[in-house]
Amino acid sequence: MRSRNGVPLVxxxxxxxxxxxxxxxxxxxxxxxxxxxxxxxxxxxxFADPLGPQLITLRAAQAGTPTRISTSREAAWAGVVRHGxxxxxxxxxxxxxxxxxxxxLVDDRPDVARQLGEAGNWQCLLEVHDLTSLGKRIHAEARLxxxxxxxxxxxxxxxxxxxxxxxxxxxxxxxxxxxxxVPRHAMAVVMHGTVQLLRPEPTAAERQMLGWSGTP
Numbered sequence: 196m197r198s199r200n201g202v203p204l205v206x207x208x209x210x211x212x213x214x215x216x217x218x219x220x221x222x223x224x225x226x227x228x229x230x231x232x233x234x235x236x237x238x239x240x241x242f243a244d245p246l247g248p249q250l251i252t253l254r255a256a257q258a259g260t261p262t263r264i265s266t267s268r269e270a271a272w273a274g275v276v277r278h279g280x281x282x283x284x285x286x287x288x289x290x291x292x293x294x295x296x297x298x299x300l301v302d303d304r305p306d307v308a309r310q311l312g313e314a315g316n317w318q319c320l321l322e323v324h325d326l327t328s329l330g331k332r333i334h335a336e337a338r339l340x341x342x343x344x345x346x347x348x349x350x351x352x353x354x355x356x357x358x359x360x361x362x363x364x365x366x367x368x369x370x371x372x373x374x375x376x377v378p379r380h381a382m383a384v385v386m387h388g389t390v391q392l393l394r395p396e397p398t399a400a401e402r403q404m405l406g407w408s409g410t411p
Contacts, residue, residue, distance in 0.1 A: 236314030
């Protein structure tokens with residue numbers, strides 16, 4: 196047996212697998228870890244509370260992942276920037292410039308209507324959007340359809356029209372009903388064919404770093 200770099204391993208020797216995910220929280224059935232880094236890239240869209248993306252970003256940065264953030268609300272990300280040793284702020288046009296290898300790229304501009312961006316190999320693009328910024332007169336399915344090819348979507352409580360549209364787009368079947376009953380301070384984690392409801396679980400130290408108060 197050989198290691199990842201081709202060096203032979205002695206019998207009974209093992210090496211840890213590379214970490215590609217970040218623990219986000221817990222459901223009734225167990226922990227939920229989001230896989231951020233894949234060979235073809237990962238795209239995450241968040242329509243929910245920004246506390247989830249902030250926790251994901253802080254944990255990735257503290258694990259040593261190169262991280263760039265483009266945001267229209269720098270004050271909200273001050274804790275992540277201050278305590279994330281690998282975090283850099285960047286304007287939108289420079290978010291992907293010169294980035295090679297594994298990296299987390301955060302595009303937090305919920306007030307800007309835009310199409311889902313692309314993620315490079317082994318990179319994760321995390322975009323924060325506001326459904327209302329996509330146009331008040333746009334039909335629910337037309338609002339969500341441009342994000343159909345994301346790998347993970349994070350939703351707050353949705354009205355029935357948006358929940359049914361998300362169900363059709365992400366193949367949730369009867370599970371789409373769960374999107375209408377997301378508890379306060381929780382989010383729905385949607386991947387194609389699956390939906391899980393969870394609350395982000397920051398440690399006491401992370402809550403202090405991020406300036407969270409109350410129950411997450």
